[in-house]
Amino acid sequence: MSYQERRAIVSFISTILISAIYSAYMVQRYPAGNPYSADIFRFWGSFFLILIPVSIVARIVIHILFNIITSVATKEKEPSITDERDRLIGLKATRNTLYVFTFGFLLAMGALIMDMPPTAMFIILFCSKIVSEIVGDISQLYFYRRGV
Numbered sequence: 001m002s003y004q005e006r007r008a009i010v011s012f013i014s015t016i017l018i019s020a021i022y023s024a025y026m027v028q029r030y031p032a033g034n035p036y037s038a039d040i041f042r043f044w045g046s047f048f049l050i051l052i053p054v055s056i057v058a059r060i061v062i063h064i065l066f067n068i069i070t071s072v073a074t075k076e077k078e079p080s081i082t083d084e085r086d087r088l089i090g091l092k093a094t095r096n097t098l099y100v101f102t103f104g105f106l107l108a109m110g111a112l113i114m115d116m117p118p119t120a121m122f123i124i125l126f127c128s129k130i131v132s133e134i135v136g137d138i139s140q141l142y143f144y145r146r147g148v
Contacts, residue, residue: 003079004086005144006070012137014062018055019130026050035117044122089143097136104128 026047031039071077108124 002144003070003076004089005141007066008137008141008144010062010066011059012134012141014059015130015133015137018058022051022054023126035119040119044119047122047126085148088148089140092143092148093136093139096139097132100135101128101132104132 029043031037031043033039067078104124105128108121108128111120111124112118
């Protein structure tokens with residue numbers, strides 16, 4: 001298994017773990033009451049604004065640990081040069097990620113059109129973020145395995 005394939009698998013697992021742990025932590029803080037109250041919007045605003053830096057820091061730490069463990073276990077270092085194949089695979093995976101997130105965004109807006117509470121829109125947005133990242137990681141793994 002190549003370094004890029006291992007990195008895609010670690011990214012896939014970290015996406016699931018970070019999202020699950022963060023969601024489990026934040027769901028305890030969900031305010032009860034009117035679904036159209038300012039508290040609900042404040043909760044979802046803080047949910048996403050805190051998620052961004054938490055996710056970035058957690059990914060950096062996981063990536064550093066992955067590089068350390070990989071270099072100790074296999075004596076293999078991270079490739080310093082990326083070729084056209086790596087760039088093409090990254091672009092195709094990003095394309096798939098954006099397609100899935102765009103579809104999720106449209107679903108979230110459709111939820112508002114169908115008179116669902118705003119919480120449904122935020123949940124759909126969060127789920128589409130998770131699913132799009134997972135699709136990007138799986139796409140990357142698939143393209144490295146299959147070849148471009």
